[in-house]
Amino acid sequence: MTSNKYILNWIDEMAAMCGPDKIVWIDGSDAQRDALREEACSTGEMIKLNQDLLPGCYLHKTAVNDVARVEGRTFICTKTKEDAGNINNWMEPSECYSKLSKLYKNSMKGRTMYVIPYSMGIVGSDFAKYGIELTDSIYVVLNMLIMTRVGNDVLDAIGDSADYIKGLHSKADLDEANRYIVHFPEDNTIWSVNSGYGGNVLLGKKCFALRIASFLGRKEGWMAEHMLILGVEYPNGDIKYVTAAFPSACGKTNLAMLIPPVSYREKGYKVWTVGDDIAWLRIGKDGRLWAMNPENGFFGVAPGTNEKSNPNALATTREGAIFTNVCHNLENNTVWWEGLDKNPPHNAENWRGEIWDYTKYDKADKVGTSGAHPNSRFTAKATNCPCLSKEFNNPAGVPVSAIVFGGRRAKTAPLVYQSTSWQNGTFVGSIMASETTAAASGAVGVVRRDPMAMRPFVGYNMGDYWAHWLNMGRLIPHAPKIFHVNWFRTDDEGNFIWPGFGDNLRVLEWILARCDGKVGADITPIGYVPKAEDINIEGLDITVDTIKELLSVDKEAWLADVKNIREFYALVGDRVPDTLYDELDALEARLSD
Ligand code: GTP
Ligand code: SPV
Numbered sequence: 192m193t194s195n196k197y198i199l200n201w202i203d204e205m206a207a208m209c210g211p212d213k214i215v216w217i218d219g220s221d222a223q224r225d226a227l228r229e230e231a232c233s234t235g236e237m238i239k240l241n242q243d244l245l246p247g248c249y250l251h252k253t254a255v256n257d258v259a260r261v262e263g264r265t266f267i268c269t270k271t272k273e274d275a276g277n278i279n280n281w282m283e284p285s286e287c288y289s290k291l292s293k294l295y296k297n298s299m300k301g302r303t304m305y306v307i308p309y310s311m312g313i314v315g316s317d318f319a320k321y322g323i324e325l326t327d328s329i330y331v332v333l334n335m336l337i338m339t340r341v342g343n344d345v346l347d348a349i350g351d352s353a354d355y356i357k358g359l360h361s362k363a364d365l366d367e368a369n370r371y372i373v374h375f376p377e378d379n380t381i382w383s384v385n386s387g388y389g390g391n392v393l394l395g396k397k398c399f400a401l402r403i404a405s406f407l408g409r410k411e412g413w414m415a416e417h418m419l420i421l422g423v424e425y426p427n428g429d430i431k432y433v434t435a436a437f438p439s440a441c442g443k444t445n446l447a448m449l450i451p452p453v454s455y456r457e458k459g460y461k462v463w464t465v466g467d468d469i470a471w472l473r474i475g476k477d478g479r480l481w482a483m484n485p486e487n488g489f490f491g492v493a494p495g496t497n498e499k500s501n502p503n504a505l506a507t508t509r510e511g512a513i514f515t516n517v518c519h520n521l522e523n524n525t526v527w528w529e530g531l532d533k534n535p536p537h538n539a540e541n542w543r544g545e546i547w548d549y550t551k552y553d554k555a556d557k558v559g560t561s562g563a564h565p566n567s568r569f570t571a572k573a574t575n576c577p578c579l580s581k582e583f584n585n586p587a588g589v590p591v592s593a594i595v596f597g598g599r600r601a602k603t604a605p606l607v608y609q610s611t612s613w614q615n616g617t618f619v620g621s622i623m624a625s626e627t628t629a630a631a632s633g634a635v636g637v638v639r640r641d642p643m644a645m646r647p648f649v650g651y652n653m654g655d656y657w658a659h660w661l662n663m664g665r666l667i668p669h670a671p672k673i674f675h676v677n678w679f680r681t682d683d684e685g686n687f688i689w690p691g692f693g694d695n696l697r698v699l700e701w702i703l704a705r706c707d708g709k710v711g712a713d714i715t716p717i718g719y720v721p722k723a724e725d726i727n728i729e730g731l732d733i734t735v736d737t738i739k740e741l742l743s744v745d746k747e748a749w750l751a752d753v754k755n756i757r758e759f760y761a762l763v764g765d766r767v768p769d770t771l772y773d774e775l776d777a778l779e780a781r782l783s784d
């Protein structure tokens with residue numbers, strides 16, 4: 192194990208508070224993992240699925256009131272409230288420690304405390320960061336074994352240093368009223384209590400790799416972003432890399448694993464996945480921006496994933512996966528979710544664990560009537576992914592040509608546009624908006640501003656975060672170009688106009704051609720918009736006129752947005768950089784022309 196006194200003392204202290212019956216160190220071995228799977232099945236925490244059809248796969252259901260991230264109960268506990276900013280919930284650190292200590296007191300009585308040493312990034316590499324998560328949940332252990340790199344080599348890499356992220360998780364009694372996900376970025380500490388849902392409890396993911404890491408990145412001159420990373424391979428073998436930030440459940444996993452349309456496949460285009468949710472970005476020795484995926488697996492949205500929309504994701508889940516809150520098909524002990532196929536099981540249990548009647552399904556009440564929860568998920572190893580990039584394990588990551596922002600907007604935002612500079616691109620990120628989804632608790636389908644898709648994930652003041660973006664732009668000699676996309680424009684009947692999914696490559700092709708200066712554009716008040724005929728529609732049953740409609744910029748709608756952006760900037764407060772106000776004024780002036 193380790194003789195690191197910082198680690199040992201901390202574990203002693205946490206164990207004294209939580210009062211587990213025993214402490215078990217997780218070593219990353221298959222034997223220990225298999226024993227934990229057996230134990231979880233024997234207590235009913237997990238269900239072993241049909242091993243002929245889904246080898247190594249398991250099903251877990253969380254409490255019905257615990258199926259998504261809880262942004263209202265997520266806190267950033269910096270010494271001063273200003274450093275957390277107005278967008279984050281804040282609690283004074285010592286008050287928070289003492290409040291939560293009471294909730295942790297003897298919460299692990301009769302349970303085991305598991306010690307998970309894990310790495311975000313390749314163990315031992317320059318860019319890796321280490322954490323230790325203490326948890327009383329086998330489900331958490333088994334998920335962390337997929338999502339991160341776990342084992343004794345992490346303890347060796349930490350050595351006798353105090354430089355690791357201390358994570359404490361207890362399910363306690365899953366009391367919703369006392370559920371807290373709190374971060375102490377100044378202490379490298381994360382505490383999570385009374386939840387068992389992924390984003391609240393897999394502390395390597397949003398808590399560490401975004402909230403704590405964004406804080407560290409600002410201090411150390413790099414960036415932690417809610418971005419997928421993909422490579423587009425051209426017929427001549429060249430590969431260009433793109434990162435894209437879309438809010439939760441807005442298409443990152445799908446874009447990252449995109450399968451090119453037939454006409455592109457025939458020409459020899461391929462898409463490679465480096466990451467589907469989180470990117471750590473640093474300036475390389477060559478002056479370009481490099482992106483690395485700190486995770487080791489995918490925690491993807493199940494509903495809507497099928498053989499047509501995302502065959503790569505489906506293939507990734509066929510072995511060694513954990514399914515959470517999906518529908519249990521009792522006919523053959525497998526899993527099902529809305530949008531998997533058109534054959535819902537006739538004998539099944541829904542995500543709540545009740546016998547489910549598929550004939551009662553009502554699209555307008557998904558949570559109430561669906562077999563799978565809209566935020567049900569699969570956890571699967573990256574190495575299962577048929578289109579995993581050969582650079583996945585490259586500790587340096589990949590050089591980024593384009594950064595793409597995007598949201599779910601029925602109106603206003605065009606299919607794609609390009610910012611005019613890094614500064615203007617930062618502004619474009621800062622004004623992002625999207626309709627809310629089931630990935631977080633609360634109303635679904637409400638437009639809210641979600642800058643850089645990071646509203647729930649910035650571990651400090653949003654104004655300072657924007658200033659950091661602007662600073663990074665000054666420091667990167669060969670910065671990527673910045674774009675904005677929207678796959679979700681709808682017609683008057685509410686149908687998506689753009690086919691999306693694999694056909695999004697058509698937009699990526701334009702984006703990358705812009706980066707190479709190979710295609711023109713029209714300048715509009717919001718930035719560069721493609722000439723409709725430059726979006727390739729070969730093989731699509733839509734016309735150039737539809738593309739024109741998708742690319743149109745409605746000045747009135749944008750002016751209404753400007754008003755809403757001013758309100759949002761005011762909410763972010765006095766640390767909004769002046770430069771962004773200048774950008775906003777200039778946008779308003781151009782729109783009013
Ligand atoms: P998180 O894991 O929550 O961060 O989500 P994500 O951004 O990875 O989203 P994901 O790719 O899982 O997609 C979420 C939902 O959006 C699914 O229901 C998809 O079917 C749908 N979706 C993804 N891409 C497209 C697209 O291009 N067009 C349309 N119409 N829907 C899409
Ligand atoms: C998201 O909500 O953006 C996710 C899932 O990727 S979670 O890990 O729950 O945050």
Ligand code: MN
Pocket residue numbers: 417438439440468
């Ligand atoms: Mn996400």
